Structure formats: C-alpha cells, structure tokens
Amino acid sequence: MVFGNMGETSGTGVCFTRDPSNGEKFLYGEYLVNAQGEDVVAGIRTPQPIETMAQALPDAYQELVDNTQLLEKHYKDMQDIEFTVQDGRLYMLQCRSGKRTGLGAINIACDLVAEGLVTKEEAVGMVEPGHLDQLLHPQFEDEDAYKPDVVGKGLPASPGAAVGQVVFTAADAEALHAAGEKVILVTIDTSPEDVGGINAATGVLTARGGMTSHAAVVARGWGKTCICGCEALRVDAEAKTMELGGVVLQEGDWLSLNGTTGEIIQGKQPLKSAEMDGAFAEFMTWVDGFREIGVFTNADTPADAAVARANGAEGLGLCRTEHMFFETEERIATVRKMILATTDAARQAALGEILPFQRADFEGIFEAMSGLPVTIRLLDPPLHEFLPDGEFDEICEQLAAIAGTSPEAVGEKIEQMEEVNPMLGFRGCRLGIAYPEIPEMQVRAIFEAACNAQQAGAQIASVDIMVPLVGTPAELKSHEQIIRQMAATVFSEKGATVPYRVGTMIEIPRAALIAGEVAETAEFFSFGTNDLTQMTFGYSRDDVNKFLPTYLESGVLKNDPFEVLDTEGVGQLIEMATVNGRATRPDLKVGVCGEQGGDPTSVEFFNKTGLDYVSCSPFRVPIARLAAAQAAINAKKK
C-alpha cells in the first residue's frame, strides 16, 4: 500500500498516453495533490490537469512521462494509467489499453502505424466496428449532462443523436421539414406509407416494433436515428400529444433521441456533428487491403446508391423495387389501381402506367452504380401493404374513385385480400406466379433502363434479377422463363444487350434445404437473413418485442437474432445451402442482404462460410468493410 495523501509532496492521478477523444499525442489526464484514488473518482475535490504536475512534483512527473512512453511502446497501444506519488516517489499502480471514441480510435491507429509501433494489420484490429458507427452519425455533446432529462427508454434501433420538434404523422413530418425544421416523428408504429415522413424526420420514435421493424429498417437504411418498441409510450395521434415517464408533449415540443442507447430525452439537447478526416480515409484503404469478402449495399434510390458508393460499396446487393411505389401520390395511386383491377386487361393497363417510373428509377440506379453489379429484387410485399391506412369506409370511398368501381366492390376486394399472417401469405414470387404480368412489367423496366443507361454512357457490369421468397424450384423456373424471354425481347427492340444473371433470395427454410436443386436454375443466391431468421425461429419481427426482451434478460437467447446472426440454427441453413448450391453450380455467386450483413460478428461467420459478399445499408458499409477485414485477419491467425 502506498499513500498519496501524505502531504504536499504526495498525490495521485489517472492519465492516458494520448487524448482518447481525438487521439492527439500528449499526456492527457488529471491528478490531485495530497489525495488517494477515491478522491479523484469521487468528485468531491476538483482534480488538476496533469501538466500542472510538472511544477508541483517535477521529478515524479518526468518519471511518469518516461514510464508512460515506455508502457505505450511495450503494449503498442494508447494506455490508461493510474499512479500515486508518496512523498515525492512515483508508484505506477495499473495500466491497460484505454477506451477511446471513434475519432480517437482511428487517429491513434493511424499514428501508431506512422510511428512504426504497429503494423497496418494490427492497426486494423485496433478499431472496433462500433467506433466507425460513432464517426458516421452526429453525437450528443455530453451524454452525462442530459441524464436528468431522460423520460424513457426504448430499443436502440438506429444509432446516432437526433434532436427535433415532435410530430405525430408522416404528413406533419414532411410539412414541418419542408418549412426547414428538424422533426422527430413519434408514432405507435410505421407502415410503408410513412417512408416520406421517416425521410423528412431526423429521428423516429415508435411505441411498437423491434430492432428490425419497418421503422427501424427504413431509418437505419437512411442513417436516421431511431428508437423502437418503447412500450411505455402513449401516443394520441388525433390530439397530437404523447405521454412518457409522466411528461406530456405537444406537437412542436422539442425532444432528443439517443439511438445508440435508446434513451429518450426531453428538450433540445446540444449536438456535435460527425467528424471525418484524412486519417479515416487512409485507414479504410488499409482495411480493404485485408478484406476478402465483398461489401455491397442495400439501396432503393439513386441517392442512397450514391451515398453507399461514397462509403465504399462495391455493388448493389438489394434494390427493393416497391419502395419506389410510395414516392409520389400519382405513383401510389397507379399501384392501387393495379391492385384493385378485377380484369387482366385493367391490371395490364395500370402496369403500363407504372412501367415508365420504374424504368426511370432503375436508370438512375444503373447510372449511380456504373461499373458495379446491381441486384434488383422483384416485387416482394403482399399487395394489401400498398393500400392506405385509416377508416375502412373512407378507404373504400377513396379507392373507388381510383379504381373506377363502387366502394362496396372495393370493400369486398380489400376483405378478400386480408391475411391472418401476412408474413407467410400471398407475397414474393407467389404474386408473380398468380399474375405473371407483374414480373413481366418489372423485368421490362429493368432491361429497358439498363440499355438506356448503357446508351447514356453508364457501364453495366451485371444486371442481377432476384426472385424473392422462392421455396420450390418450379417458382424460380417460371420466373426465369419470364426474365429470359423479356431480355431477348428488349435486347431486340433496343438493338443492344447487357450482361445479366437470374438468381434468388434464399429466405425460406425450404429453399435452403433444397438449395442444390434451386442452383440448377439460380446463377446467384442472396440470403435474406431477416425472413430466414423469422421463419427458422418462428418469430415475427413485428411482434417479437412481446417476448424478446424477456428472452434476452433471462438468457434464453444471448443476442437478438435479427441483429446478430444465429450461426447455430440459421447459420446451419446458410452453410448447407452454400455448400449444396456450389456443388450443383461451382461458380454460384453467394451473398447476404439481410440486416446482419452489417453486423461484425455475423460478418465473421459469412466470411468463414465463404460467401462472396455481404450487403448492408449505405451507412453501415464502412462498418462491414472493417468487420470483413478483421474477420479475414482473424481467420488467417487460426
């Protein structure tokens, strides 16, 4: 036992060999004269900056500086050090690698390489994927300062800090955003109709839904902060009020969300913006040097694709064609006309109206991804998802005008479309089997767009058309026929060709089980780990929040399987399908386009399984690149 509280020639302190918040190289820390360790931590006395120790205890200070430099060289990392001075003599108590921010982690790693202390390979291992997450989103200035204002907690569905004025409908979010304000959209839950509102919001808060609910997935895709499943939240959308933790907020009141912790904070908390500098870019080139698995992106619009590309995406792994349907009033009205059609001719006519805007969107995507492969998924959700929310009678009135029939006829049609379990219902390729004119239109739009973009100067690397929800070889074969026939037709009309592949999502357990047979037709597989996890576990991601918190608390599950891939169960299917698929077709391209494509421990599994690429939302692309590099480095070590 040594004592720092033996008078003015004694003292105690904590220091870092570099500034953990930005990596700057100087002795960073604080100390107290005539004190023990508890005094520094307890906060009763205010510690002094460590550099003032040079005057107070000059010999001990010089020795401390020398020691810290020695320790850092020895451990080859920034050190967090505790020390005590007893009667002028320095005692080193403890040292360990210090915790750091994202910015700090990047700068320290780069500096250590420059100083020759670590190799680039070691440097890549020193930055946690979560560190990049911090760098890519704005942060609160001081997470301790806001604690008294925390009114509740939800699931940290999409990281970052968001501060804005509360609104309760997607329309209000768009209106207030258009007026130049920052808004937080607060709802019970969100539906595809709300995407405009989510896009307009800086943050989203919902009472229902899990980490992979609609709101969460959309928000993450756009790098928006999102907190989901805040069960204690009460929302009265009509009165435009919310209640949480005893606090009632009206429309326009300020609210802050910490999407990294799930904290919901009253008021307008101060923010600091995301910082990026040259070290980050340099670091990422090292990362890519070690990486073996490709990193693609999930993107539905040319703007998203451009962001992803800037973040280093090497291809587009998932373009959800249906997200385009909601972009304008005119589009969604046309889609509804198609859905409500009672004759093939009426459906064909509506599809004819959808074709031009699908084509225009695809052109933009092909241009944004020029030179890189683009994977487009055919229509996936059940058609009733495109119908408006609201009072049944009002909807029928509204749709009758669009469909040119009576409200009663519309009502009957809507009732026929209702499903008990829409997740397991009439969707995906099942739609294309029943209404081949839908994939025909979509495939035409894709090939016309690819040819047009090529003519306009874009380089078409590969058009990968992906059939969703395949469970039997016949479903894929039927779509393959449509795709190949339409390709031939469009190529002949355009007098041009583009390279293309026909492939499928592997997202139904049965598809994984019979993958060898599926690969007779499929030129590529893309594991849809969201749906595959839902069906392998029998968990609805919309409802899982009813019991998942209990499961995680009681240790029934170690992780949320929608965030971290379940390697034992779902992973077994992925491995089986990859092996059997490649046994049939050795050059089968295999990727993954679920949410876990951007999760580090999941990426490690995908790397080990020999997948060609992972695909994740634009903002997670750098994280996936780092995770993939670390996975490759770790695999080499084993």
Place this chain on the structure above:
Amino acid sequence: MVFGNMGETSGTGVCFTRDPSNGEKFLYGEYLVNAQGEDVVAGIRTPQPIETMAQALPDAYQELVDNTQLLEKHYKDMQDIEFTVQDGRLYMLQCRSGKRTGLGAINIACDLVAEGLVTKEEAVGMVEPGHLDQLLHPQFEDEDAYKPDVVGKGLPASPGAAVGQVVFTAADAEALHAAGEKVILVTIDTSPEDVGGINAATGVLTARGGMTSHAAVVARGWGKTCICGCEALRVDAEAKTMELGGVVLQEGDWLSLNGTTGEIIQGKQPLKSAEMDGAFAEFMTWVDGFREIGVFTNADTPADAAVARANGAEGLGLCRTEHMFFETEERIATVRKMILATTDAARQAALGEILPFQRADFEGIFEAMSGLPVTIRLLDPPLHEFLPDGEFDEICEQLAAIAGTSPEAVGEKIEQMEEVNPMLGFRGCRLGIAYPEIPEMQVRAIFEAACNAQQAGAQIASVDIMVPLVGTPAELKSHEQIIRQMAATVFSEKGATVPYRVGTMIEIPRAALIAGEVAETAEFFSFGTNDLTQMTFGYSRDDVNKFLPTYLESGVLKNDPFEVLDTEGVGQLIEMATVNGRATRPDLKVGVCGEQGGDPTSVEFFNKTGLDYVSCSPFRVPIARLAAAQAAINAKKK
C-alpha cells in the same frame, strides 16, 4: 373386330366377378342383345341384367361364367370384364381389376383370403386407405342424381356427406341442434369460440381457410363433414342469408355437403349411413399384424379418446389443453380473467380457478386411455385467441365486467396483445417463459389428475408432457424444471407417483436443426408437421388458399403440403432431427402429431424414417393403421 350387332344371336356386355358395391360373389353386370359396346355405354337402350343371358345365349353365357372364374383365379382379384358375342360365339374383349366401394373392398379382400386365393398380406395391400374413409362416414345415396343441384364447390376439407338446415352462427347451430335438428354451419371462417357450434353441426361450410384451417382441423377431428375456402360464397351473418352460384338461402333452408368432393348441393339429398360388419374388424386384425409403427390419436376430450380407442388407437399423441377452455361460459370467462390480469396475484387467482376444471378433464382422459400412454401439450395458442369476436367497444365493455377494470383499461390491454403475424408471435412455450405460473398450473392439474385416476383404478402407462414451439434448448430446460419440481410436489402431496416423461414438439425449423442439443433434455419428440410445414414453406395455413389452388393447378406443387408431407423439404428436417436426436439419446421416443399423421403416403415416409408412432384424429386411426401396415409390407419388398 367382332360384332355384337349381328342379330339376336349376338350381343355385348360388361360384368364384374363380384358385386363391386358390397363384394358379394356372383356374376354382376349387364348386356344387350344385338348391340355394340357403345350401345351399352350410351344409355339409349336399357341393358339387361347379365343373368338373363343364361336364357338368351346359354352357351356363350356358360363360357363367360367359366372364363370369368378363370380370370379371377389368375389375377387373384375381382375382375371388370368386357365381352361380345358374335353369332353365338363368345369373345373376351378386356379384363382388369375392378373399381369397388370401401365395403366391397373389405369384403372382397376377406373372401379372397377365405377362398385361399390371396394371402392376408396380399389382402391388406388390396384395400386402399381411402376405402376405409368411405366406410367410416355416411355417404350420399347417389352422387350422380344430385349433380343438377350442385351450386358451388370448395375444398374437400373433411370427408363424408352432410345434410342439414343452414345456420350462420355457432350459437344458432347449438340451439337448432339442441332442438333435435341436423344443421349445416355456414360462416366466413371459424375461430376457437365456434367449437361448440361445429360440434353441434353435422357439416361446416366456410368461405375462407384451407384444408388445415381451424374449421377443417376441428371438423376432421370430430369426423364432421367440412368444406372450406369456398371463395365464391357470400355470407351475410346479420341478415342470416348466403348466396352461392346465384342461389340465395335463408336460415333453416336445407343444404347438402359432399366433404369428399367439395361439392355444395342445394336441398336435402338422400343419405346412406356408414356400414361396418365383422369382415372389417377381422381385416383390421390382419392389418395390425403387419404394422410396425404405432398409431396414436389426437384427442382433446374423454369422448374423443374413447372413439379413438374403439378405432384402435394405441395411445394419445396430442391432447390440446386449450380446447377445454371453451367448453362452458364459466370456463372461458375464467380464462379471460387470467389473460386480462394486470398483476401476478390476479393471474395466479384466475389460474387457481382454472385448475379444477383442467384436472377434471385430464382425469377423464386418463381413465379413457387407461393402460396407454397419454401425451398432453401445454398451452399453445396466443392468448388473444381466447378473447371474444365482435365490435371492439362491446368486447371491452363485456370484458371489463369479467376483469373488474374499466373498458378503457381492457381496450389498452387488448391493443397491446394485437399481433401482425400471430402464427409467429407470443405463443407456445414463449408464454410459459413469460408467465411460468401458467405451465405450473397446467402441470399441477396433469399430475393431480393422473394420481387421482390411478387411485380410481386407471392404469397410468406414461404421462408425457409436451412443451410446444421450442426453438432453443433453454426454453425446454426452463419448462423441464417446472415439470420435475411440480411432479415432486404433487407426488409428495398425494403420496403416490406416476411414470412421466418430458418432451417437446418439433415444429419450428430451428428445433429440427439443433435437435441433437434439444434431445439432451427431451425424452421424446413429436413432430408438429402442421406448424413445421407452415414455417419451412413460409405458408400461413389460414391464408394459403389465396395461392395454393394456382400452385396445384400449374404444377408448382404436386400436393397440398398440409395434406401430404413434403418429404423433400419438411421431411429432410424430420429425418435430420430423428437421426441427431437419437444420436444424443438412443431411446428417444419419436412420433408425429400433425394432420399428415393420417395420410397414407406421409405414413409411408414416417415408417421409413423409423418413427415410433403417428398420431391422427380419432376417425383417421383405422386409415393410419392400414397405411402403416402397407408401408411396412412395401418396405419389406424393397
């Protein structure tokens, strides 16, 4: 070419060596003098009974009789024979094994054994499982005669013929049935609340739902005729009218259902009742002599168990405890009180009220199954399934009285319970993890009932407690602990013990994938092929009718996977789980309790996979016994 139309010494005819409708041994058939084959078939002239040919063409007749006897001996089966007489000379045109009714099939098979023409093994192979189905349900007197009255067609969900007066609610069904009338329950679809109405009805017709919808499963379980998924059917339950094929029926109008073909027929069509005689019983003893796999039954009440036992069930493979909840108004009210409880104490109190009736029901089942193993599944459906249907506000009013809270509080609770995909939601063992007091109560009721029944003289072979919807080893372990602790408690209270096992349904793909680990805790597996098929295919059985007809028509699927097991996909999981489960625990008991347990081609797969037993509804037990015997005989041949 020979000619039967060369005058009065010529003729043509068709005959069977035995009566195909009941198997009676005599030359059965008809002929026409001076006619060609077309004349017999076309129905322009009325053919004569074959025996009158003895006078008209005596030499040819005698030769025909000799020939038919020779042919039957040669082919060792009842023959369907065509012949022509040209100018007194007999020409045999064609012979083949003749089609026969169920009664005919049984009697012919037994007679052929008695005559020494075939072995018992061959006789067992001569009766189709579908033949027994006919024997077990009443039939229409004449299926051709009613054709002009057919008004529509649905899915043949539960075979047999039903004739009764139309009603539109379960309550009306019960009332009219209580008044001694035969009723046909016609609804959009059915819910667990309607079981009383289904039980009261002689037949059920629904507009929605597939072959394994609620109505279909319940109806099959009780041997009720049922037609499901008649999409063209319009029901106005308030006005108490239905419309189908242009015909409007009011409550009380007569309707006939052919559950074997799916035909819906206007009016009161004449029926003939199921016939059974000694030959059937004898035949079934032969069947059991060849059978290797056990045949258990799914039964929820002592009455069902007794029927199944009479039909030859060797154990109870699935007792769904929740079906008891709807039996009386008092019971369901108590269950609802438990569901709406907002405190653990309130939930415990309600569970305390449920305990006595669960125990009483289990006592009845143990008595009915004395000496045979009984498998009881713990609570499986999501709790919201036990709430009443109807107008939201009315339900809240009604339930507030039961729960002792305000309608608003009830409304909030109900909204919290709503699920997007209830099939993949908060149900099965997930309920028991969240509310351990529910399995505690159920397990106490089971063990107390078993001890009481034993004391009353019943022989308790084995109490097999089955945990539903397990997807992780921890879920099963947590329930195992509850079961073993409660067994010890009850045994000590009662001063008695009964043999028991802890096991699980394998109905979630993940459970099949990690079966080796699950078998560390499970002493038995029971494949729930309904849910396993739903999740492996990603098909909701409530919604599958939206695309399954298209899939079957276009050949995407060869069979409805809910009727005939998908051996390639679902079967792969079953095989994998059986092999891996037994690798962990060599004496693991493995059975199947899904709908396909009674399907012949599925039983063949289960036999090959080495399952210990199949379990099916009481009325399918004889069919499963025959299918199992044929599977064993076929396997021996290979």
